[in-house]
Amino acid sequence: MKSIPVGKDPMKVVQKCIEIRDRASIDEKAYDICICLVDVDRHAALPAACRLAGNESIHLLVSNLKFEAWLRWHVEDKRSALSTSQLDALTAKHGLVIKKILAPNFPFDAVHNACEIARRADPQLAAGRVGPDPSSAMPVLVDFMTGR
Template sequence: MVPCTVQRGGGEPSRVLAKARALAAKGDYEAVWLVVDVDDHATLDTVLRQCDAGSETVVVSNPQFEVWLLWHFTESSAPHTAGSLRKELRRHGFVGACKHLPTDFPFGHVEDAVAIATSRSRSTDLNTRGPNPSSTMPHLVAALQGSADGI
């Protein structure tokens, strides 16, 4: 596994990009990845265009990152809302706003989540917004695992 540091970017994609660029400017990182949700963010498409033209790499989950977490438990190909994702994750031990992993989170099922994320013609291109549900998290997983081949 590649060592990494996780920094909160502020939720809204333009704030995440600003934080990523500030970190990259310090030169302490080999790579900087942005992880964002589609949600209802008005700046998402602008940020994706800026990153596609620049050197940033963006992982997008539609509608939210929580879909990636859900895929560690079960295949779910129906479109989701924030509410439906919370409801599904509560069935798997998440509480409240589902921002904290349960103690028994199945980290060992990451390859299952990767398979689900890359199946059924979901977009797997970085710096793009895929259909609901989708996530390009498999790219980040591959990078963290040190895979030269990616997904």
């Protein structure tokens, strides 16, 4: 697993993933799977990034409104839509993040509950699509990592 921070533009994220994947393939170090994580963030390029990722067999996992919705579901089963600042305040209140970094006491053991909540929030949850607000396709990554 390799994490590459690229920025917020979903098209640039997918393009960078393609570049890294193709370079690794040339070096005979191909990846088994490629996954990109992006927030909705009202990006105009998001639909095109979803199409490009699909065409390139890249799993583009979208969180709507943003990744903090996924973090929230590790501590509470609430699916109300919140603003970005409300989500930030909520994750800080629950001690989930410290300056955009997961807190040392983050409740990783609640990941399967978070997956269930995410699937209830978006019954059509899948890579390459934007779900309702709030939603997150992070259960797709969890499934890959746990072999489900």
